[in-house]
Amino acid sequence: MDRRQLLAMTVPVALAAAEVKAGPPGNSSPTSPPVPAGAAAGKPLLFGDDHQFWYETLRMFGAAEHGGAQFGEVVAISSRIAPGDYDAWHDAWSEAADKIAAEAAGQLARGHGVSARDGYARASNYYRSSEFFLHGNPDDPRIARAYQRSVECYKIAAGLFDRPIEAVEIPYEQTTLPGYFHRASAPGRRPTIIMHSGFDGSAEEMHFIGGARDAVERGYNALVFDGPGQFGPIHRAGLVFRPDWEKVVTPVVDFALKDPGVDPGRIALMGVSLGGELAPRAAAFEKRLAALIANDGVYDFSAPHLATVPPEQHAEFVTLLRAEQAPAIDQMLDGVMKSSPTTRWAFAHGMYATGAPTPRAYLAAVLDYNLRDGIAEAISCPTLVCEAEGDIFFKGQPQLLYDHLTCKKTLMRFTEAEGAGAHCQVGANRLAFARIYDWLDETLG
Numbered sequence: 519m520d521r522r523q524l525l526a527m528t529v530p531v532a533l534a535a536a537e538v539k540a541g542p543p544g545n546s547s548p549t550s551p552p553v554p555a556g557a558a559a560g561k562p563l564l565f566g567d568d569h570q571f572w573y574e575t576l577r578m579f580g581a582a583e584h585g586g587a588q589f590g591e592v593v594a595i596s597s598r599i600a601p602g603d604y605d606a607w608h609d610a611w612s613e614a615a616d617k618i619a620a621e622a623a624g625q626l627a628r629g630h631g632v633s634a635r636d637g638y639a640r641a642s643n644y645y646r647s648s649e650f651f652l653h654g655n656p657d658d659p660r661i662a663r664a665y666q667r668s669v670e671c672y673k674i675a676a677g678l679f680d681r682p683i684e685a686v687e688i689p690y691e692q693t694t695l696p697g698y699f700h701r702a703s704a705p706g707r708r709p710t711i712i713m714h715s716g717f718d719g720s721a722e723e724m725h726f727i728g729g730a731r732d733a734v735e736r737g738y739n740a741l742v743f744d745g746p747g748q749f750g751p752i753h754r755a756g757l758v759f760r761p762d763w764e765k766v767v768t769p770v771v772d773f774a775l776k777d778p779g780v781d782p783g784r785i786a787l788m789g790v791s792l793g794g795e796l797a798p799r800a801a802a803f804e805k806r807l808a809a810l811i812a813n814d815g816v817y818d819f820s821a822p823h824l825a826t827v828p829p830e831q832h833a834e835f836v837t838l839l840r841a842e843q844a845p846a847i848d849q850m851l852d853g854v855m856k857s858s859p860t861t862r863w864a865f866a867h868g869m870y871a872t873g874a875p876t877p878r879a880y881l882a883a884v885l886d887y888n889l890r891d892g893i894a895e896a897i898s899c900p901t902l903v904c905e906a907e908g909d910i911f912f913k914g915q916p917q918l919l920y921d922h923l924t925c926k927k928t929l930m931r932f933t934e935a936e937g938a939g940a941h942c943q944v945g946a947n948r949l950a951f952a953r954i955y956d957w958l959d960e961t962l963g
Contacts, residue, residue: 586726
């Protein structure tokens with residue numbers, strides 16, 4: 519076997535090995551990376567050996583903390599889904615969302631605002647989940663319907679809170695970015711946290727598992743938004759991810775500063791999962807931030823994708839990824855996608871969210887998502903880097919980011935023993951955000 523053939527086998531072998539080694543993958547944002555990853559140890563309690571379906575179910579369980587799901591509903595819905603069956607996944611979640619939304623509409627018509635709010639919130643999250651595995655065919659009409667219904671239901675729920683959550687459109691280049699302003703109840707100019715998810719989360723979901731409501735409870739405004747490649751912009755306008763995330767965050771800071779309820783001296787930024795690389799990238803250039811939270815920290819997003827490429831072959835492998843043609847790599851990636859449910863979804867969504875036409879082109883695209891060449895060192899505001907003990911796939915990345923920082927910095931570790939060791943502390947959100955916002959309180963004074 520010549521060197522070129524060896525290189526062609528490296529990535530698929532690495533991906534398959536990572537999935538077997540890691541256990542349930544952490545493939546969902548705002549709480550996980552976008553490739554085969556281990557966020558929690560142990561055998562899935564549902565879906566047999568389909569770790570991808572099980573992780574997405576855990577994600578729904580976690581959303582119950584702020585009304586995005588109910589445990590019994592999640593169990594009942596999951597019982598109707600066969601492992602690996604994307605159509606069954608869509609149908610079960612969509613049918614449940616339709617039923618709950620219809621009930622909420624009736625409750626609202628009869629004046630039961632709290633009941634309607636709760637129903638619409640769950641329906642929104644269930645619609646979001648329903649289209650999660652459909653991105654291999656971007657023209658599937660079920661994708662557009664699920665997105666539209668998810669946003670519609672969330673906006674109705676948002677308007678039914680004691681202090682309504684405001685839907686906003688943030689000017690961005692020749693269009694706008696969708697988001698929500700969760701206002702603190704205290705009067706006057708308040709400290710404000712700008713936040714976004716990662717590879718496959720949504721601004722709506724940040725309500726349930728991303729820390730928006732935890733911030734409001736502590737007197738912060740929370741300005742949540744979706745950037746290019748994320749839920750709103752990719753669904754409604756086809757805007758794909760871009761590595762120069764400062765071009766995304768700076769217009770959001772501009773927007774926040776125009777609000778009379780925002781204290782301009784106390785604006786923080788938090789990015790979750792892939793956002794743990796995107797937000798630090800933005801903070802290196804956007805100097806109006808008073809604090810930064812990388813949850814969890816990522817120094818080089820491409821590193822886990824290429825972890826098993828021998829160092830002496832790395833340069834040649836990268837060249838092949840970017841080559842006009844590399845049929846051996848293309849063939850091997852196609853094979854591993856067929857054999858691995860995790861890789862099948864990860865590459866399908868990665869191509870969808872980055873605009874890459876092939877799996878190899880997606881791998882080439884992620885090479886640009888890093889904080890090398892002095893970018894991490896250019897961050898000047900106090901920075902919190904979160905690290906989950908059991909995050910096998912991104913193991914070492916938070917520490918690497920922390921080591922490269924030259925600003926005032928804190929590394930906050932979450933452990934398996936306290937139930938918070940999964941990527942971005944899945945399943946322990948209240949514990950995690952208590953510590954994160956305690957740090958922010960003390961940092962902003």
